[in-house]
Amino acid sequence: MPSTEMYLTQSADIASRTLGDDTLIMSTLDSTIFVLNSVGTAIWNAADGATPLSRIVQERVCAEYEVTDEEAFADAREFVGQLAEHGILSISDAPVPPLEAK
Amino acid sequence: MTLSMQLPGAETTRDVVIEIGGLPIDVQTTDAEFERILKGRYRDYIKPGPSSGFSLDVQVINPETFDPDADAEVWMEGREWRMERGDFRARWNPAERSGQVQQSANPYSIDSVLRIVHTLMLAPEGGFLLHASSAVRNGKAFLFSGVSEAGKTTMARLAPPDAALLTDEASYVRKVDGRYFAYGTPFAGEFGEPGKNISAPIAALYFLAKGPDNRIDPVDSGSAIQRLLRNILFFAHQPEMVRQVFHAACAFVAAVPVYQLTFFPDQRVWELIG
Numbered sequence: 001m002p003s004t005e006m007y008l009t010q011s012a013d014i015a016s017r018t019l020g021d022d023t024l025i026m027s028t029l030d031s032t033i034f035v036l037n038s039v040g041t042a043i044w045n046a047a048d049g050a051t052p053l054s055r056i057v058q059e060r061v062c063a064e065y066e067v068t069d070e071e072a073f074a075d076a077r078e079f080v081g082q083l084a085e086h087g088i089l090s091i092s093d094a095p096v097p098p099l100e101a102k
Numbered sequence: 103m104t105l106s107m108q109l110p111g112a113e114t115t116r117d118v119v120i121e122i123g124g125l126p127i128d129v130q131t132t133d134a135e136f137e138r139i140l141k142g143r144y145r146d147y148i149k150p151g152p153s154s155g156f157s158l159d160v161q162v163i164n165p166e167t168f169d170p171d172a173d174a175e176v177w178m179e180g181r182e183w184r185m186e187r188g189d190f191r192a193r194w195n196p197a198e199r200s201g202q203v204q205q206s207a208n209p210y211s212i213d214s215v216l217r218i219v220h221t222l223m224l225a226p227e228g229g230f231l232l233h234a235s236s237a238v239r240n241g242k243a244f245l246f247s248g249v250s251e252a253g254k255t256t257m258a259r260l261a262p263p264d265a266a267l268l269t270d271e272a273s274y275v276r277k278v279d280g281r282y283f284a285y286g287t288p289f290a291g292e293f294g295e296p297g298k299n300i301s302a303p304i305a306a307l308y309f310l311a312k313g314p315d316n317r318i319d320p321v322d323s324g325s326a327i328q329r330l331l332r333n334i335l336f337f338a339h340q341p342e343m344v345r346q347v348f349h350a351a352c353a354f355v356a357a358v359p360v361y362q363l364t365f366f367p368d369q370r371v372w373e374l375i376g
Contacts, residue, residue: 013341015344015345017327017352019323019324019327024328024352026331026345028345028348029341031331031336031344033328035328
């Protein structure tokens, strides 16, 4: 498990729509479109700024899919890192107060 | 007997009301040549009498540059939209439903301004202009969308006599009482002819691809929204506008069947439409 926790906050500069198990996200800054599969959608929906990524992975990913904690967490870190690079998610090492979260 | 006279130097304002998609815009000018251009280009879309809707005051000038092929820039300044290209400069105030344009006496600049202003008016109500040809057959509208060379104009050329062409270039989509309608537009592409000034509820949107035979395949919602967004005419990139267009595309795909139409370019493709 991680030495430092990661807290995820959805950017305010996006528009999103859930379609079945998937989620379509559009950056309102550059109009880039992202499509998240069901696992990505589960993590995205739990990105409330207060729940650590490790808990999201355990409760939303490992509980639903056949995957080890280590493998799931490594994949999730890479995934949220990519979303953060595109500015549709921010990552902090402490919980984000609700007013700062979307 | 009624006498009238015009003072030397006084200019007469000429009103040409151009109604596209049920939204009339009163284009005002003092330039007689420009008025003649408007009446010719938009002849099927001119509404008699003054408009109680929207107005655009066009000042005809001789600009230093003329480049209608340049990309238009659209941005918000205060409460007004500003738009600029190599051949025109314009502003649009949505709250006052009016704007001003500076351009030379040519049809290309006003055509672009009208397209932009219509996209700005449509976005808040969930409508949009789409890179697509469209036609009405049996009381239903069909849209054929795709990138350049996908076959939009080809579908228009192949349309049978019982299909009324709405446009071969920019389809006009409005949401009225929860239903999506396509309207004819004067915005012509390679076909060179304005569309018929009628409207009908949209029965289907087809994304075009050329192939060895004619086939219709379903498109899943996610792909449909992405492809639709790539083809919506989208001049203003302000976050709120992007958000409106995104939600408009999602709502459209939820309400209108979307397919891929692979077609061999001859008349038989229309046997699948209607």
